[in-house]
Amino acid sequence: MCAYLRRAELQAWRGVSHDTTQGLKDYFCRPKNTNIRVSLPMVCFVWQIAMIILFGVFIRYNEESDTHWIEHRREENITSDIENDFYFRYPSFQDVHVMIFVGFGFLMTFLKKYSFGAVGFNFLIAAFGIQWALVMQGWFHSLDPADGKIKIGVENLINADFCVAGCLIAYGAVLGKVSPVQLLVMTLFGVTLFAVEEYIILTLIHARDAGGSMVIHTFGAYYGLAISWVLYRPNLYKSQRLQASVYHSDLFAMIGTLFLWMFWPSFNSAITDHGDGQHRAAINTYLALASTVLTTVAISSVFQKGGKLDMVHIQNSTLAGGVAVGTAAEFLLTPYGSLIVGFCCGILSTFGYIYISPFMEKRLKIQDTCGVHNLHAMPGVIGGIVGAITAAAASESTYGREGLINTFDFEGAFKDRTPNIQGGHQAAGMCVAIVFGIGGGAIVGMILRLPIWGDPEDNNCFDDEVYWELPEDEESIPPILEYNNHMSDKNQEMSESNFSVEQS
Amino acid sequence: MCAYLRRAELQAWRGVSHDTTQGLKDYFCRPKNTNIRVSLPMVCFVWQIAMIILFGVFIRYNEESDTHWIEHRREENITSDIENDFYFRYPSFQDVHVMIFVGFGFLMTFLKKYSFGAVGFNFLIAAFGIQWALVMQGWFHSLDPADGKIKIGVENLINADFCVAGCLIAYGAVLGKVSPVQLLVMTLFGVTLFAVEEYIILTLIHARDAGGSMVIHTFGAYYGLAISWVLYRPNLYKSQRLQASVYHSDLFAMIGTLFLWMFWPSFNSAITDHGDGQHRAAINTYLALASTVLTTVAISSVFQKGGKLDMVHIQNSTLAGGVAVGTAAEFLLTPYGSLIVGFCCGILSTFGYIYISPFMEKRLKIQDTCGVHNLHAMPGVIGGIVGAITAAAASESTYGREGLINTFDFEGAFKDRTPNIQGGHQAAGMCVAIVFGIGGGAIVGMILRLPIWGDPEDNNCFDDEVYWELPEDEESIPPILEYNNHMSDKNQEMSESNFSVEQS
């Protein structure tokens, strides 16, 4: 029936079309079952209203963002407003915020015709995710037993951004192959799983993971890869013409790469201990990232004819070092230790793009659009291992008694824990992250296979035309037919008619 | 006479031209009465010299940026340099600075052939405006009675950026239809009006407006709309071919959108009270913006065929929430209150782009290029109202005695003012902003109608060719004719001749 319709349309189109390629394009790109005019607005409204209700019931300001801060200061004998946590965290928060929205958003604009979807849907799911994350993480970490409310401050905002980062990493694996509705569903479950996983790893297991090598990157990457595996598209080659970049789209992607690269020290230090903790985490990350760049360039060059560099590697593998020092950045990893971690990750990640990704696609049936396995999964696992080793190797002689306690938070129920034991628990946390990522992703993938989400057909993946009103290209149409996409249709007709009058 | 000349030229051109379209383009785009070779440099020099004189007479460093800070610290018993206002404000200042130059600049690059004008003229008028703002605002707010000098510090820089923001909003309404000289005149008067209006609202009426919903956005938007109304162009449809975007220009605009969106919490918290004030303002803005994104996407999708999203909405309406919490961000708006404000503004602003803008253009004869009415005017007014309500609803029970006094600055002459009364004064401030915007804009619009400013004709609006030396497009000309726009003409001739020699 549908096929019949299509044939009819094809004939109709044959009859009228003047521009074959244009016509063909129209024909193939028609959003056949991709109409999200009902589902997308509905999901957005329902979830935003739910957020308002949840925030009304649960979310309040904490004592540092509340007007009672003045009394709080007096009680605590805090000498100055500058000791409000806001001034310790806010600059790092803004850097992280840039990484989430510009960094991840533009990093994914490399595809020639999916830049709107990359930056636009990234914007959408991040904006939803941070709200849901404030609630989910709040229940586990910021619930005030006195009145059962979640008290939020700048640190919660940073954690919400972190939580969303996991979902954006997952988006990288399915980029161009899912609908915005699927992305919102994916984010809803992703944030939920993240909050639980994070609670288990950081609170129950009491592993340390300042930069989230395990909690954010490993979980996020495997979550996305598992979903991509469940949603495998055998005929994706039909969209292959669009699964490539153009000169300027690669430049837009470099904007994302550089903002991620530059602000990663803030990412890894944003929620570490005041004072030396933040200071050290920033230094370690800065160094790891620097050495990653050189090994990435080296491997990219050595594996290509004439030693030419591949933009895909420069855009992605140069960031692997930041992922891999996420856990250990706040420990005494030492400056050269950071360089070594970055050194290895640059090599491994670039290898991944050259050999592992194609292998995964052909043999494991995992289509990983942005290669998150090379940028987040492998470096994340390495980061977890490095963290475990560094923790196990810690000692009072190097850290100092107080330093050791502060760095690993050996207090309260954990005051008897030794570095060796901590190392083991770090490794345990690693496993939890992987299990949650793969398990959760597989289940969510099943849900996303339901035929109700309006995802694109195999022959128009990676195409903004499916979900976006695209501007006409200047070349493709004569000026007279061009319309002003900033005015209403009526308005156009009017002025166009005037215009033709003008001409005659 | 002019007509005659043109005919002659037309014939001349007919005779020689080999490339008709190119020739036609040259002909229509020739800056006929748009030569600003005298006026632009003159205005720039005169005003910059005037600034130098005014700064020489009036502007000095304040005690926190002066070398006497050390004595000042001792007198005030300030324990550490970290309590210098620089460390409370500078990170927020830099974020605001990015919003002014990259945020506003790139947000306006969406037009296919006016990106240079968008980012370039934004740069020019902002750079002039901040200097004039330092003087104007200084007279009202930072004049030291002791020596009659204006003492400036980082807070003055932030306020200068704020002041300029009003003029850049106004620029959005007339984008592509005015000359840089007109923009400089518009900025001169805009900053002056802003400083007076701000003084009346914040000092005389003693309304609070941390994020400038009233002072910046409402004033700026109505100022621009009134100017655009006075400068109405009935034949603007002649430039319609250029009043549209292309794929990559929309991506450049997203750079502006995202930097505005991300840094808006800094914008609204930049000059609020140290400690909880800045902390709370950032949180409220962060939340309002997040919920705006979802409702913007929902409305954009529901009103288009197939539920496709329109980039215009994503680029602009997603920011409405930040505008609307500008006034109330420092109050106890509560987290869910912020979400509700963002929720409503996303809907309203997107509706504006779909229905109100076309209506304004056709019926009210207001041509609003960037739709500032939807992004700044309406949300700004809502922000003023929300601020008035929130202020009126304040009480000692919720704010705490000291908190109430600090938040609303109920001190000195205003120590007897109650929240209810404050609410009324907030509303009064709102009206002052609107009156100054519309009234000032109408008068300045009259001045800008004088035929001396070199503004473009109706058929070459939105075209960079009028005021910029544009690079040749690779396609349009053979390599041999291409010239190096980084060398002098002589140099070219030389090397080109060499080149042809080479060829023969």
Next chain:
Amino acid sequence: MCAYLRRAELQAWRGVSHDTTQGLKDYFCRPKNTNIRVSLPMVCFVWQIAMIILFGVFIRYNEESDTHWIEHRREENITSDIENDFYFRYPSFQDVHVMIFVGFGFLMTFLKKYSFGAVGFNFLIAAFGIQWALVMQGWFHSLDPADGKIKIGVENLINADFCVAGCLIAYGAVLGKVSPVQLLVMTLFGVTLFAVEEYIILTLIHARDAGGSMVIHTFGAYYGLAISWVLYRPNLYKSQRLQASVYHSDLFAMIGTLFLWMFWPSFNSAITDHGDGQHRAAINTYLALASTVLTTVAISSVFQKGGKLDMVHIQNSTLAGGVAVGTAAEFLLTPYGSLIVGFCCGILSTFGYIYISPFMEKRLKIQDTCGVHNLHAMPGVIGGIVGAITAAAASESTYGREGLINTFDFEGAFKDRTPNIQGGHQAAGMCVAIVFGIGGGAIVGMILRLPIWGDPEDNNCFDDEVYWELPEDEESIPPILEYNNHMSDKNQEMSESNFSVEQS
């Protein structure tokens, strides 16, 4: 022989090619002797491994980034973690970091076909340079005599970024004419020379240079110009077709310009004295940059037909003011003094682009791709002179006794130095910077002339094709031939064959 080969190839190509222009392009752009498949990876690996060894032997955390910070705090009676230098410097550091990687990187993307090289190689050499700079500068400034280790903190990271800035300025002079290997060699020597020159100027001569007008800009620019002079290419006109911009490449360059412009106040204040020093340096830079914009626009307009603006001037000359207040920014330059400096530099720098650069190219045989002589060399020298005058004019009456001592660091061996004497030493520092730049550049230029570095031929300079795998342009080839640059070749063949089957 080579000529013979080429003729043979030319005939071969004539035989098979269907697309003449494409074929010609292929022919001319073939990386003949530009294969860096061995040299680039080798250099990257050798140097990165050397860095790891050097860091292992020398680099440690300082007492503010070490876990012993807690004891340190107690000993020093520091009341709060917020007084850790991290919170004084980190926001400025991140701004500087953005200038180095996004600012310099994108500023150089203006060329139509060299944007990958601009942003990519900038990334590579900066990432290498900061590591080498930490070691070199550490030996001179941060060596702990107690244990012979270099103790690093956030201030070292800032200084490393500063050091690299010098080499990136030099890159601007040779942009598009050298290979990445040459750039790495250039950076190795550049950082070394920088560290020595900096030690002589700041420590031995005890000149002050907070923003590096002399140490960074003057040295860097003359270093690059000297290299470019030694590497003069008489037949560069053969690449002239590529030494121009296109519309969007100019917009990408504006991203670089604006981030440099906005964050320059952080650059000049990043390592100045806590408190008033940083505060004042930021204000002076902010003002100088603002006035530069107006005079740049004025001169750009007055020298062009119809008063049209040239993007090259807006992209570059608007930054000259920031360079020129680098030295004096921390002194009592006064706000109007800053405006005057910016005023003059905008004029001079734009003049430079219009007249001096072509002159240098034709008469002095110095090919300066980005015009660093106009943006860094001249303004840098002016900055040195302004610094000397401002220092000489200092007095206790204006600075206050303590202020004078703090600002000029008249302590220890220099406690008897007077402002006049300081002025002389500032001038001496200026000369050292110029000598090191020209002398060092000439020598390094000789080394770079060796025929082993794989630099491009005169006819394919400014072309990314030489060192980068470029994406195919959609227009140039039919979809069927387009390949997916995110998959392995095998994979392609498979799916392409499938695809053709699909077609038949």
